[in-house]
Amino acid sequence: KQEVTQIPAALSVPEGENLVLNCSFTDSAIYNLQWFRQDPGKGLTSLLLIQSSQREQTSGRLNASLDKSSGRSTLYIAASQPGDSATYLCAVRRNSGYALNFGKGTSLLVTP
């Protein structure tokens, strides 16, 4: 069974800092990995999708990397802003089926 773990569970940083969120998964037989953002009381917003054959993806100030063999992904946020405050979720899709296995998320607070 695929287990997805996100560390840290919560993080508070001052505005302007660069930060790294970590995601690990137990089964390396994945089809892709997706990072989401969830604001309080809202649904999920897709941030980045990394296919299993890729090493990284970038969108603006966000960069996600994937090391499938070691079962790890990181989300790098550059020059953090208060608007980045949200819960960040990592999810992996198995090679079989369509289910996404989610971590419990990292709750990020960026203070002005």
Next chain:
Amino acid sequence: SAVISQKPSRDICQRGTSLTIQCQVDSQVTMMFWYRQQPGQSLTLIATANQGSEATYESGFVIDKFPISRPNLTFSTLTVSNMSPEDSSIYLCSVAAAYSYEQYFGPGTRLTVT
């Protein structure tokens, strides 16, 4: 990306009753899914809603408790039947893009069962 809407956005229901949640997508999609997010827990896939056939349920979820309809390629409903307080969760609809399989989520329905 698809634009997904859900109704209702939230509801408070009594034990033993049922609630039907609607999911509408602004474009035709083949793959549509229903997830549950219990308080403090990860999102969990309930089922894949198949157009024109019965939904495919994940382990631990059954059709009698979570009947799903998918009458066309833009709409689906999830019913939470005979509710108990343990069903208090956020229920989310999602769709997958045709080639990349990137998944997009609706805003969710926050259900509280008293």
